[in-house]
Amino acid sequence: xxxxxTSISIFFIFTTLVTVFCFYQSSRxxxxxxxxxxxxTIVGILGFLGFYRVQNTIPPRFLFLLTPGLLFVIxxxxxxxxxxxxxxxxxxxxxxxxxxxxxVEIVLFYLFVQGYVPDLMTFEGYNYDILSGISAPMVYxxxxxxxxxxxxxxxxxxxxxxxxxxxxxxxxVLSAQTPIQQLAFDQPNIGVTYFPFVWLPAVIVPxxxxxxxxxxxxxxxxxxxxxxxxxx
Numbered sequence: 001x002x003x004x005x006t007s008i009s010i011f012f013i014f015t016t017l018v019t020v021f022c023f024y025q026s027s028r029x030x031x032x033x034x035x036x037x038x039x040x041t042i043v044g045i046l047g048f049l050g051f052y053r054v055q056n057t058i059p060p061r062f063l064f065l066l067t068p069g070l071l072f073v074i075x076x077x078x079x080x081x082x083x084x085x086x087x088x089x090x091x092x093x094x095x096x097x098x099x100x101x102x103x104v105e106i107v108l109f110y111l112f113v114q115g116y117v118p119d120l121m122t123f124e125g126y127n128y129d130i131l132s133g134i135s136a137p138m139v140y141x142x143x144x145x146x147x148x149x150x151x152x153x154x155x156x157x158x159x160x161x162x163x164x165x166x167x168x169x170x171x172x173v174l175s176a177q178t179p180i181q182q183l184a185f186d187q188p189n190i191g192v193t194y195f196p197f198v199w200l201p202a203v204i205v206p207x208x209x210x211x212x213x214x215x216x217x218x219x220x221x222x223x224x225x226x227x228x229x230x231x232x
Contacts (some may be wrong), residue, residue, distance in 0.1 A: 069206030077114030
């Protein structure tokens with residue numbers, strides 16, 4: 001990616017590491033940081049070697065960027081040990097983590113300018129995800145510092161931001177050069193198949209996705225428990 005300044009690549013590497021750090025802070029689990037660093041290393045090496053850029057393969061190499069992380073999220077949500085892990089996560093850090101979506105959107109815009117992703121995937125197109133990043137510190141302040149936002153308000157915010165994440169994820173998948181491509185044929189989504197931007201779908205997206213789902217899980221349990229206590 002000769003046209004992309006080295007500073008943008010370094011900026012994105014830092015963004016990825018901050019994402020992992022925030023998630024580690026929410027869990028305080030050494031296993032989390034170990035698994036994350038191993039996965040980052042594997043994906044990074046494959047990305048550097050051009051593994052994900054190979055086309056006309058079955059299954060498409062692009063799937064190997066998204067599928068493993070999302071499968072891991074499913075395991076965390078639907079297994080007994082995974083649910084126990086989710087219960088112990090820190091809501092404050094899970095909320096602050098979404099601030100990372102601001103630098104991610106900046107990087108996506110640079111990739112668009114250089115012709116590596118379509119405008120659909122930027123805040124100039126149909127990607128509203130930057131609103132999640134901008135609102136995250138405000139929601140954190142209102143919910144955990146001033147107590148202006150209750151659990152129901154925090155729950156609604158997580159649902160809205162999750163919807164915006166699913167929106168851009170759908171656009172990204174349908175814009176990628178795969179047999180199911182439906183969008184952006186003139187400027188497809190190829191930027192995330194290059195190192196270090198492979199970490200966006202493989203690392204950052206699963207962490208952000210899981211952070212919303214885990215927060216929703218924790219908040220629903222808390223609200224349900226509080227309702228039971230009132231009724232009793």
